[in-house]
Amino acid sequence: MYIDRNDTICAIATGLGKSAIGKIRVSGPEAIEICNGIFIGKKRISEMETFTAAFGRIYDEGRQYDEVIALVMKAPHTYTTEDTVELDLHGGPFVMKRVMELLVSKGARVAEPGEFTKRAFLGGRIDMTEAEAVMDVINSETDMALNASLNQLSGNLRDEISDIREKLIYNTAYIESAIDDPEHYELDGYAETLQDTVNEILERLDKLLAGFDEGRLIREGINTAIVGRPNVGKSSILNTLLGEERAIVTDIEGTTRDTLEEYISLDGIVLKLIDTAGIRETEDKVEQIGVDKARTSISSADLVLLVLDGSDDITEDDKNLVKSITDKKVIVLVNKSDKEESFNADRIRDLLAKEFKDELPAIIEFSAKTGGGKDLLKAKISELFYEGHLDYNSEVRITNVRHKGLVVDAEESLRKVLQSIEDGVGEDFYTIDLMAAYESLGTVIGESLEDDLADKIFKEFCMGK
Secondary structure, rough: OOOOOOEEEEOOOOOOOOOEEEEEEOOOHHHHHHHHHHHHEEOOOOHHOOOOOEEEEEEEEEEEEEEEEEEEOOOOOOOOOOOOEEEEEEOOHHHHHHHHHHHHHHHOOOOOOOHHHHHHHHOOOOOOOHHHHHHHHHHHOOOHHHHHHHHHOOOHHHHHHHHHHHHHHHHHHHHHHHHHOOOOOOOOOOOHHHHHHHHHHHHHHHHHOOOOOHHHHHOOOEEEEEEEEOOHHHHHHHHHHHOOOOOOOOOOOOOOOEEEEEEEEOOOOEEEEOOOOOOOOOOOOHHHHHHHHHEEEEEEEEEEEEEEEEOOOOOHHHHHHHHHOOOOOEOOOOOOOOOOOOOOOOHHHHHHHHOOOOOEEEEEEOOOOOOOOOOHHHHHHHHHHHHHOOOOOOOOOOOOHHHHHHHHHHHHHHHHHHHHHHHOOOHHHHHHHHHHHHHHHHHHHHHOOOOOHHHHHHHOOOOOO
């Protein structure tokens, strides 16, 4: 995405459906001039003070387009750091389309997805972590996800990274100054001082990485595969958790031939539920494709909900399935527990004990028919992923895979510094790896971000943001 800051851009900033109010946002050096030419009210837009609003009409060549409220925000104290005008119209798609066409005819151009936020980034108003948090706020589906995004949007991660980078650049500058001017800067014993500093930084980076998994799950949800042999009630359980008939349920084995994905929130715990085909040995080529997809879902899952039929005996397919999930976090749902012939859970424990050597998975008697066991399931998921509590504090976390990779790169560079100190090599070698760590962390906050990566990030944004 090439950004010409001399361009003036416009976009519809609200949904395209019918609504009471629709917003069109205009930003750039000619935003006020363009809007001034089509707005008629008691005040001209060019005469308005910043952060003020005026009622008027959109007119052009004697034709009225709509009644609007115009909000004027002047540079540099705006979201984009540019002159910005927001036009609040009636929210009809047709009238907003006509006003957009009028703005383009007067010299504005339609903004690219994410271009408003990219201009905020290029103008120095926000760093890249805050820009990415904007979309996380928009996509948040629970209080925890929203709090995590707002925490990052407030600049907490930026402040932590910036403070670490300041320590890195200070030590790099000191070493280089001492090499160039040994009369005024002393390096004797400096290796020990640097070693302490690097270890302290590594502890801070380790803390960021330690919170990544929980932060990612808060942001993206727990990737949860519902697995079991055919006709044990996987699709019924999905429907029960969703509270709607989303998956087709029949008494015919092998009804589910493909994976079905849905998101739910269980009192703040977001699950990305994946209903899979029944896993068994089969000669049916189409069913086998579904079985293969189910196994792929298991391999990528954060959590496996293993469904067993509480009204039937353990089968070879059940035993083979248990063997394939021993390296995963597992909760066993004994479905059809409402039936009188439901068998004793001890037999299931015996099956699990043969494969899970360290700790048996939780076993929950569940009824897809009545919803019995749903509250216990929520509690067990909380224990597995959030240590039994769901409070989200203001601790700095990284929730983005891009951030994690760069922090890992920075740690590797800093460990090379420690190795150089241990090997007793010259101080000039320290600066190479110190600067590598500095650059990696700079890419996290966007201070050394290549254009193609920036484009990729902002293209994920919605129009008008």
